[in-house]
Every structure is written in structure tokens, then in C-alpha cells.
Amino acid sequence: MSSKHTSSQGASLSRREALRLMASGAGSLLVTLQSGSVNASPATTAEVASQDWDYLQRRLTGTLVPRGHETYQTTRQAMIWNARKISRQPEAIVRVANEADVRETVLYARSRGLKVAVRGGGHNWSAPSLRDGGILLDLSGLNKLEVNVDRRMAAVQPGAKSGELAAKLSPLGLAFPVGHCPRVPLSGYLLGGGIGWNSGAWGPACMSVKGIELVTAKGESIYADAQQNPDYFWAARGAGPGFFGIVTRYHLGLYPLPKAIRTSTAIYALKDLERVATWLPELARSLRPEVELICMLVTPPNPLRATERVFVVNATAFADTEDEARTWLQPLEDGPATFAIHKELYVDTPMSALLATLDNAFPTGFRYAADVFWTNAAPIDFLARVGDAKIAAPSPRSILLIAIPPVPPPDAPKPDVALSMIGGAYVGAFGIWENADDDEKNIAWAREITARMEPVTIGYYVGESDLTVSANRARRCFAPANWEKLQRLKKKYDPEEVFYSFLLAA
Ligand SMILES: Cc1cc2nc3c(=O)[nH]c(=O)nc-3n(C[C@H](O)[C@H](O)[C@H](O)COP(=O)(O)OP(=O)(O)OC[C@H]3O[C@@H](n4cnc5c(N)ncnc54)[C@H](O)[C@@H]3O)c2cc1C
Structure with a gap:
């Protein structure tokens, strides 16, 4: 069945006729097509002839790299921040220079029955901006x-x-x-x-x-x-x-900007994990909303010379005075911090320092497999469920991250926005490694944690969840009514x- 482009005036012509006319420079036809409705099935590479890409390129200030072009593969790979590149291949990549390029590309895609995938900065772990077919629209040039x-x-x-x-x-x-x-x-x-x-x-x-x-x-x-x-x-x-x-x-x-951002960190040996995990809910309850609590199971930094993984408890107070910060962080010092193998308390950490610390933990140039879950289970319970997998990550760089947001008051209003899945704890499995040869075992590690967490997972975080794990994954990132x-x-x-x-x- 041949698909038709239909103009607002009701005239219709086959896709082949439309492409031939456009290739011959009939720009006014495009305007007509743009203003009308389009009923076209997705075009294939063969249908979108190279001269047609030239037509779009002439209308853009930015650049267009069609599939098959000598720079296509390097451009395509650069679209994804993760060093583990996904093999999906769009028909063309448009790197926009201004907002008009965005409109031009959408109008063009629409008139040809092509789909558009959007890329901001390519950081999403499941790389949804890379699709087989369609146009990848790269917005990274719009960065003011x-x-x-x-x-x-x-x-x-x-x-x-x-x-x-x-x-x-x-x-x-x-x-x-x-x-x-x-x-x-x-x-x-x-x-x-x-x-x-x-x-x-x-x-x-x-x-x-x-x-x-x-x-x-x-x-x-x-x-x-x-x-x-x-x-x-x-x-x-x-x-x-x-x-x-x-x-x-x-x-x-x-x-x-809070004037006194201070961080306290306590690092525990794994033998004390159970004790510390039992204490975490009490610690979280005693912290103010302006204190962010993040815990990580990681391989310790070199100076500690520990041989096994350690559990890091880290609290950052976004306070305005030194006294305020010290009071707010006190619960960390009062808890099992007494038997921590290492402590750093009330460290001055401006925003730049906070960001630099996490940049070191999630470095560029590595291969990643990540998944993020929301759970209402107590840390002691979900850590027991994850079992040995929390310790036996194939790569020493891999991180199991637990963030415990402050408990909102029961009468706190629920904002009416699409974001609707947040639980008592954010748990992230981040496999981080260097060599492609190690892909299989590191991906398996992250998936194993997903599987073990499943019975206590209430939903997933759409911004960081691995959407490719199962068919209903996206749906589970939202409350049913929001979905x-x-x-x-x-x-x-x-x-x-x-x-x-x-x-x-x-
Ligand atoms: C190292 C690292 C640290 C991270 N830290 C955090 C964190 O602290 N908190 C957190 O919440 N998340 C965090 N994330 C997750 C991050 O927020 C998401 O991956 C986010 O999608 C990254 O934005 P991006 O523009 O690079 O997305 P992309 O990968 O470019 O895009 C993902 C998808 O979003 C859509 N999209 C993006 N931009 C637009 C747009 N302008 N218009 C329409 N659709 C668009 C498209 O559908 C696209 O396919 C982190 C990710 C990494 C890799």
C-alpha cells in the first residue's frame, strides 16, 4: 500500500512524487505539506534518498550526518556518554545550532513520515535517544x-x-x-x-x-x-x-545559596554493615530536610588500605552558619560513628566540591550498567535480600548507592505532575568497568541486583532506570493514574x- 501526503487543501500525492518534487527544489511544496496533516508510515533508508537529506541540510544552520556518511559512526557513538555504546542506528543525526533547526527538523520528519528522537546530552543509562531509524535530534549545541x-x-x-x-x-x-x-x-x-x-x-x-x-x-x-x-x-x-x-x-x-554547606562522612567495615544498616532509618528520621543522606557500598579510597569493600555514610548539611551545620550533622556523630574505621566531620564542601566528589565516583570514559529502584523496605532488609551481590561486584569501581530522602509530613500536599514514583529509599546499582571483554559479567551483576530487589521494589526512577530490562519497566516509573x-x-x-x-x- 503506498502512503500519501495530504495537504490542507485536500490534494494528495504519493510519497515517491513528493520526494521527486522536493529533490527538484520545489520548496513551496514542502510548505504546503508542512501546513497539512500527514498520514505516512515510517520511511525506510531507501525511500529517503540522499538528495533529500541535502534538502534538509540546506534549511539548517546546524549539521546533518546521514547514515552511511564517513563521519556517521563516530558521530553516532559520541551521542552516548556511556563508553558502552549501543548499536542502534538512526537514519540521520541532526546537530542543531538554534531553535529554528529544531522546528525545521520536526517539519521535515513529519512530512516524510520519519520519527524524531531527542538527545539532550546523551547521559541516560539506557540511551533512549539512539533508535533504529528516524532522525536523532541533538540539542547539545543549545547550551546558553x-x-x-x-x-x-x-x-x-x-x-x-x-x-x-x-x-x-x-x-x-x-x-x-x-x-x-x-x-x-x-x-x-x-x-x-x-x-x-x-x-x-x-x-x-x-x-x-x-x-x-x-x-x-x-x-x-x-x-x-x-x-x-x-x-x-x-x-x-x-x-x-x-x-x-x-x-x-x-x-x-x-x-x-546556603552559606555553610558542610559534609560529615563515616566509613564502616563490612563486618559492621548490619549494625549500621539497622541504625540508618533512625539516623534519617533525626535529620532535617536540608541534610542529604547518601550511603554507598564501594571499594575504599587508597589511603585507607582496606582490602574489602566498605560502607560509606555521608550527610551534607545545606546550612547558613557553621553552628547550624554542626547541630544538623550531630546525629551522624552520635550514632555508630564511634566504631567507624574512618571519619571526616563538618568538612567545608561548597557546591563545586560536592560536584567534584561525585564526578570522581562516576568518571567519564568508563562502561556503565545502571538501574535505580524505589523501595519502602528497611535498609537492613533490602541489603539482606541483595546478599553477596552487594559485595561481590566484578569491578572494584562499581557502586551500590542508597539515598534516604527525608520523610515528608503525612499531610504534605502531593504535587500534580508526571513525576509520581518516589519511595522511602532510592537504591541504585551502578556497574562501572573499563574493558568490553568484561561487559557480560558486569551487566549480569547489575541485573542480578535488579532481580533480587524486585520483591521489595515499589517502582523505578524514570531518569535513571534501565528501561530495557522488561516490557513494563516504563509503566512502573509512574503511579498508575499518571501513567x-x-x-x-x-x-x-x-x-x-x-x-x-x-x-x-x-
Ligand atoms: C554520571 C551521571 C550522573 C547522574 N546523576 C543524576 C542525579 O544526580 N540525579 C538525577 O535525577 N539523575 C541523574 N542522572 C541521570 C540523568 O539525569 C538522566 O540520564 C538524564 O536523562 C540526562 O539528561 P540528558 O539530556 O543527557 O538525557 P539524554 O540521554 O540526552 O536524553 C534522554 C531522553 O530524554 C528525552 N529528552 C532529553 N532532552 C529533551 C528535550 N530537551 N526535549 C524533549 N525530550 C528530551 C528524550 O526522550 C531522550 O531520549 C545521572 C546520569 C549520569 C550518567
Whole structure:
């Protein structure tokens, strides 16, 4: 069955005719097609002739790399931050230079029945921006950051990174709940919810998004906030790869920079893990929302000369005075810190230092297999469930990370946004290794932890979960009503499925 492009005037022509006309430079035809509805099945490589890519390239300020081009494979691989490259192959990669390029690409894709996959900075562990077929639209070139100190607002383009925003804000006495690692791009981070620094007090980062500029599936630029286009605004706060538009700018509310950010760390031998894990809920309850509690099972830093893995308990107080920070961190010192093998208390850790520490833990250039779960089980219970796998990671760099957010008061209002899956503890299995030969056993380690955690997992974090693990994984990143609403909105605002949605299990 040959598919048809239908213009708003009702005239129709076959895809072959349309391509031939466009290749001959009939630009006005494209305008007609763009303004009309399109009923086309996805085009194949053979159908999208190379001269057609030339047509799109002429309309772009940025660059287009079609499949088969000599730089295609290196460009494709550079799209993914993880050194473990995924083999999925888009038909073309468009690296945009401005917002007009975004619109042009959407209109072009729509007119050809091609799908568009969006890339902010390529950090997502499951690489949903790399698809087989379609156009990969790379937004990393849009990376401007503007701050309005008086209004305490920032306007950020998607390619800007967490560390860049923090570095711009700190000297101005301002802050934002940026991602824990400096290279994390704001693009997908904000869209997935954003569990960043001091989110106990400031909330998930998406809750500080006040408005967005976006390009719709029709190729139109619009603005969305609580009043205008509220469905887009609802979805942009937590839908992650399920969003049905392309965000080109986020408007963010900012916070006064806490003047005394201090961190206390206690490191325990594994023989004491049970005792420490039993104490963790009590510790979490005694901490204020402005104190972030992160624990990690890791291979210890060299100076400790420990031979086995250790359990690190780390609390950061986002306080305004030294006294305040010391009081807030006191519960860490009062607990089993007395038998820690190493302690560092009340260390001055400005935002730049916090970000640098996590950058070292999650270095660039390594191979990763990651998965992140929410659980309401007590740490002692889920650690017992994970069993030996928590210790016997094939790579010494791998990390089992536990973050315990502050318990919200029972009467705390639940915000009506797409982000809807948060539990008592965030547990992340991060396999980190160097050689491709070790892929199988390291991926198996992360999957083993996923499987062992499953009975106590209430859901997954869409920003960091491995969406390829099972067919219902994306669904389990949302409360049922939010998932249903997201599906409904996707159908309403992207009926022709111009945009890819969640990546599903292979
Ligand atoms: C080292 C490291 C540290 C991390 N730390 C944290 C952390 O502290 N907290 C946290 O919450 N997460 C963290 N993450 C996860 C991170 O937030 C997500 O992977 C996020 O998707 C990264 O953004 P990105 O722009 O690189 O996403 P990409 O991989 O580029 O995009 C992922 C998907 O998001 C969608 N998307 C991205 N940008 C847009 C846009 N502008 N418009 C429409 N759709 C878009 C697309 O569907 C795309 O396929 C971390 C990841 C890494 C690798």
C-alpha cells in the first residue's frame, strides 16, 4: 500500500512524487505539506534518498550526518556518554545550532513520515535517544544559561550542564537543585524529575521549573506553564523519555545559596554493615530536610588500605552558619560513628566540591550498567535480600548507592505532575568497568541486583532506570493514574507519533 501526503487543501500525492518534487527544489511544496496533516508510515533508508537529506541540510544552520556518511559512526557513538555504546542506528543525526533547526527538523520528519528522537546530552543509562531509524535530534549545541538575579530566575537551554549552572549561580549567592555530577545535562535531568542536591529541602528539580519553551509535534514553538498549555507543563515535570515535545528552554526558580554547606562522612567495615544498616532509618528520621543522606557500598579510597569493600555514610548539611551545620550533622556523630574505621566531620564542601566528589565516583570514559529502584523496605532488609551481590561486584569501581530522602509530613500536599514514583529509599546499582571483554559479567551483576530487589521494589526512577530490562519497566516509573494520563496526552498532542516514546525492552 503506498502512503500519501495530504495537504490542507485536500490534494494528495504519493510519497515517491513528493520526494521527486522536493529533490527538484520545489520548496513551496514542502510548505504546503508542512501546513497539512500527514498520514505516512515510517520511511525506510531507501525511500529517503540522499538528495533529500541535502534538502534538509540546506534549511539548517546546524549539521546533518546521514547514515552511511564517513563521519556517521563516530558521530553516532559520541551521542552516548556511556563508553558502552549501543548499536542502534538512526537514519540521520541532526546537530542543531538554534531553535529554528529544531522546528525545521520536526517539519521535515513529519512530512516524510520519519520519527524524531531527542538527545539532550546523551547521559541516560539506557540511551533512549539512539533508535533504529528516524532522525536523532541533538540539542547539545543549545547550551546558553542566563540568570536574572533580581527575579531569582534562570533561563537555561537544554544542553547546559549541572556543573555549569552551579558555577554560574554560586558567585551570585544563588543555587538550584542540580544533578549530583557536574556533567549531567539539564535537558533530560529536568524532564525526568531531577533528584539533585538538597532535594529534601528544594524538592525534585522539576518542581522548580516555572515554565518551558518547546517545539510541538506540529513543528510549532509554544510556551507552557501552569496557565498556558498546562498539559505540556504537567508532562515536562517527570515524563522523561515519554515527553511529547522538544524542550528548547527551561525557566527555573532559584534559591539563596546556603552559606555553610558542610559534609560529615563515616566509613564502616563490612563486618559492621548490619549494625549500621539497622541504625540508618533512625539516623534519617533525626535529620532535617536540608541534610542529604547518601550511603554507598564501594571499594575504599587508597589511603585507607582496606582490602574489602566498605560502607560509606555521608550527610551534607545545606546550612547558613557553621553552628547550624554542626547541630544538623550531630546525629551522624552520635550514632555508630564511634566504631567507624574512618571519619571526616563538618568538612567545608561548597557546591563545586560536592560536584567534584561525585564526578570522581562516576568518571567519564568508563562502561556503565545502571538501574535505580524505589523501595519502602528497611535498609537492613533490602541489603539482606541483595546478599553477596552487594559485595561481590566484578569491578572494584562499581557502586551500590542508597539515598534516604527525608520523610515528608503525612499531610504534605502531593504535587500534580508526571513525576509520581518516589519511595522511602532510592537504591541504585551502578556497574562501572573499563574493558568490553568484561561487559557480560558486569551487566549480569547489575541485573542480578535488579532481580533480587524486585520483591521489595515499589517502582523505578524514570531518569535513571534501565528501561530495557522488561516490557513494563516504563509503566512502573509512574503511579498508575499518571501513567494513564501520560499515554492519553501523548495520543492527543502527538497523534501521528512524530516523537519516539519510552524505549522498551528489546
Ligand atoms: C554520571 C551521571 C550522573 C547522574 N546523576 C543524576 C542525579 O544526580 N540525579 C538525577 O535525577 N539523575 C541523574 N542522572 C541521570 C540523568 O539525569 C538522566 O540520564 C538524564 O536523562 C540526562 O539528561 P540528558 O539530556 O543527557 O538525557 P539524554 O540521554 O540526552 O536524553 C534522554 C531522553 O530524554 C528525552 N529528552 C532529553 N532532552 C529533551 C528535550 N530537551 N526535549 C524533549 N525530550 C528530551 C528524550 O526522550 C531522550 O531520549 C545521572 C546520569 C549520569 C550518567
